[in-house]
Amino acid sequence: MKKNTVTSLVALLLFFAFSAFKPAPKSGKCKLIICFQHFVDKQPLKLNDSLNRYLNANGDSFYITTFKYYISNITLTKTNDETITIPDSYLLVNAADSSTFTQQLPDVPAGKYKNISFIIGVDSLRNFSGAQTGCLDPAKGMFWTWKNGYIFVKMEGYSPQSSDKKNRLVFHIGGAIAPNNTIRNFSQILPKKIKLKQGHEKQIGVDVNAAALFRGKSTVDFSTLNFTMGGPKSVVIADNYSEGLFTVTN
Amino acid sequence: MYRIIALFVITIVFCSAHFTRYSKDNFRKYEDSVRFAVPSNFPKPVYDFKNNPLTNAGFMLGRYLFYDPSLSKDSSIACSNCHQYFAAFANLDHPVSHGVDYCLGTRNAPALFNLAWQKEFMWDGGVKHIEFSPLNAITSSCEMASSLDTIVHRLQKSSTYPALFQSAFGSSEINSQKLLRALAQFTAMLVSANSKYDKHIRHEAGGEFTNEEETGYRLFKQHCSACHKEPLFTDFSFRNNGLELISADPGRDTVTDQETDRGRFKVPSLRNIELSSPYMHDGRFSTLQEVLEHYNSGVKKNANLDSLLQKNNQLGIRLSAPEQQALLAFLKTLTDYEFVNNKKFQQD
Numbered sequence: 001m002k003k004n005t006v007t008s009l010v011a012l013l014l015f016f017a018f019s020a021f022k023p024a025p026k027s028g029k030c031k032l033i034i035c036f037q038h039f040v041d042k043q044p045l046k047l048n049d050s051l052n053r054y055l056n057a058n059g060d061s062f063y064i065t066t067f068k069y070y071i072s073n074i075t076l077t078k079t080n081d082e083t084i085t086i087p088d089s090y091l092l093v094n095a096a097d098s099s100t101f102t103q104q105l106p107d108v109p110a111g112k113y114k115n116i117s118f119i120i121g122v123d124s125l126r127n128f129s130g131a132q133t134g135c136l137d138p139a140k141g142m143f144w145t146w147k148n149g150y151i152f153v154k155m156e157g158y159s160p161q162s163s164d165k166k167n168r169l170v171f172h173i174g175g176a177i178a179p180n181n182t183i184r185n186f187s188q189i190l191p192k193k194i195k196l197k198q199g200h201e202k203q204i205g206v207d208v209n210a211a212a213l214f215r216g217k218s219t220v221d222f223s224t225l226n227f228t229m230g231g232p233k234s235v236v237i238a239d240n241y242s243e244g245l246f247t248v249t250n
Numbered sequence: 251m252y253r254i255i256a257l258f259v260i261t262i263v264f265c266s267a268h269f270t271r272y273s274k275d276n277f278r279k280y281e282d283s284v285r286f287a288v289p290s291n292f293p294k295p296v297y298d299f300k301n302n303p304l305t306n307a308g309f310m311l312g313r314y315l316f317y318d319p320s321l322s323k324d325s326s327i328a329c330s331n332c333h334q335y336f337a338a339f340a341n342l343d344h345p346v347s348h349g350v351d352y353c354l355g356t357r358n359a360p361a362l363f364n365l366a367w368q369k370e371f372m373w374d375g376g377v378k379h380i381e382f383s384p385l386n387a388i389t390s391s392c393e394m395a396s397s398l399d400t401i402v403h404r405l406q407k408s409s410t411y412p413a414l415f416q417s418a419f420g421s422s423e424i425n426s427q428k429l430l431r432a433l434a435q436f437t438a439m440l441v442s443a444n445s446k447y448d449k450h451i452r453h454e455a456g457g458e459f460t461n462e463e464e465t466g467y468r469l470f471k472q473h474c475s476a477c478h479k480e481p482l483f484t485d486f487s488f489r490n491n492g493l494e495l496i497s498a499d500p501g502r503d504t505v506t507d508q509e510t511d512r513g514r515f516k517v518p519s520l521r522n523i524e525l526s527s528p529y530m531h532d533g534r535f536s537t538l539q540e541v542l543e544h545y546n547s548g549v550k551k552n553a554n555l556d557s558l559l560q561k562n563n564q565l566g567i568r569l570s571a572p573e574q575q576a577l578l579a580f581l582k583t584l585t586d587y588e589f590v591n592n593k594k595f596q597q598d
Contacts, residue, residue, distance in 0.1 A: 130301065130381035131430035138385060139398035139426045145385035147505050148378040180507055231507035 028110040031201035032076075032194075034103045038067065038095050041211045047096055050158070057215030060222040062159035062169060067095035067210055068142060069153040070122050070135070071186075071246075074105065077115035079193060084109055090122065092135035092142065093208075110198045116248055117187035120241065121152030124176040124183060147230060149176050152183070153241065155213060162226040169222060171213060173237050175230040182230070182238035192250045205249040212244035213237050284309045284594075286366070289443035291451050291481050295366040297380050297438050302431040304439070307417040312436025314414060315429065317597040321401055322394035323350050329384065329433075332359040332393075335596050338522035338589065339363060339440065345533025353392040356499060358533035360518065361526040363442035363589065367482055373515045373531045375488060376505045380438055381430045398426040405429070442521055442589040443481075450583065451481065459583065465573075466580025473567045474520075474577075476558055483520040483584065489556040490514045492549035492565065499531060513554050524585045538581060542574045 038045035214220035339362035371377035412422035449457025497513025549566035
């Protein structure tokens with residue numbers, strides 16, 4: 001009897017000692033891995049390739065030197081229509097840094113999912129919440145110091161059709177305040193439903209088509225639109241890429 | 251067996267007691283020296299330190315950074331170069347800021363005080379959070395011409411900063427968030443609320459107005475207080491006060507991309523105005539007399555001119571010479587000598 005008491009006491013102490021160091025494991029969490037692949041229409045995106053240029057919908061030739069974007073507030077819908085918004089899901093993908101092509105969401109609840117949606121950019125609240133860390137660190141070069149808020153999509157390059165002195169293309173799309181709000185939502189039914197089992201991981205693929213910035217609602221002519229840093233011209237580009245920038249391929 | 255258990259229990263109890271005492275000591279060390287207090291005649295502040303708890307070490311680190319020129323590209327310019335304490339943290343006698351390599355900026359450095367009550371910063375309101383307010387100057391090629399990465403790297407390598415970050419944030423790791431938060435602890439603490447005017451309002455000793463100041467206060471309430479709203483002496487709106495027919499500086503338009511915002515600038519606070527010359531977004535007026543004369547006779551009608559400056563088919567604010575004198579006397583009651591002489595805000 002005494003021995004039992006002693007054993008339980010030791011067990012209890014050990015439990016407290018360990019629970020102090022290690023948080024209790026969250027039940028039913030799975031990992032979802034998103035793999036981004038970049039294209040300009042059918043061609044894979046290759047940065048700084050001035051010899052093999054792409055054509056925009058207007059027929060202007062161009063090449064790309066920078067392509068970076070945020071997605072945030074990733075929301076998954078279960079087959080029973082329950083929606084799960086992944087807390088603190090802010091991803092910054094940089095076409096020049098392959099380590100950003102694979103992004104992990106480590107805390108997704110188990111379940112069967114049929115739809116994914118996210119914000120292209122950063123939600124309004126987080127644009128104005130003060131100094132952030134991680135991919136939202138303003139040192140990442142995706143934050144405007146003179147007109148606060150994040151640059152949601154940044155594309156830079158060159159086109160002989162650009163009327164800029166150096167033929168530059170500068171598309172810094174951002175702004176979370178009306179009438180020039182460029183926050184856009186993406187939503188797609190998954191081509192294949194994904195079943196996440198407790199403790200397991202699954203991978204989905206997302207194709208990103210940079211050509212989507214320049215067609216859709218408005219066909220962009222680089223001789224007239226080659227520079228924007230927020231404002232009405234950024235709205236034109238955001239309206240374009242709200243369709244066609246992302247395609248989930250599973 | 252019992253001995254082993256007893257030893258185990260004692261060890262655990264001792265360890266936890268030790269940790270508790272350690273953290274309490276840490277806390278006590280900084281507990282009561284810096285405190286953010288809302289003056290009784292002020293509204294609720296915007297910045298509440300919720301995500302950035304104010305500590306003495308954090309405040310001291312912020313002050314150290316504020317006075318440190320190594321934040322600029324060539325280690326020549328600190329925040330304090332253009333924000334001088336004796337000018338209520340404006341830039342005395344400098345119409346526009348002087349940056350690295352003798353670069354001249356385009357706007358007058360604003361005075362820094364009561365920033366915890368501001369939602370938007372800079373003349374055009376482009377900065378939306380006090381923690382971001384140093385970013386403009388740090389990165390502008392005509393001001394400090396540096397970058398957050400460069401500064402963070404420099405501070406990490408320095409012999410003093412890791413220890414200062416350790417005491418301020420409990421870890422010697424330095425990142426841009428801690429840098430900006432430390433600076434915000436210092437700048438948000440710059441509260442100016444002990445002018446003669448404040449004492450007058452709070453019925454404290456030293457707050458008795460002279461007849462001229464009383465007359466000036468009456469004129470102020472009649473002609474100026476709609477924009478320069480008490481007690482902060484600004485309503486934080488953006489207005490065009492008729493400096494030019496076509497504003498050379500787009501002003502608020504820079505941020506909103508609205509033609510109707512061209513030439514609108516943030517209404518500056520009038521507190522400490524006696525000390526923070528020159529005046530206007532481009533520092534074009536060097537004396538308060540010139541400012542009053544602008545409102546009296548210099549207001550130019552443009553499409554965005556504020557409606558309060560064109561009432562009854564009359565441009566500006568017409569005031570006689572004695573009225574201007576009285577108004578100036580009142581404006582000088584807004585000088586807070588305790589604030590500008592406060593050693594806590596000055597370099598060690």
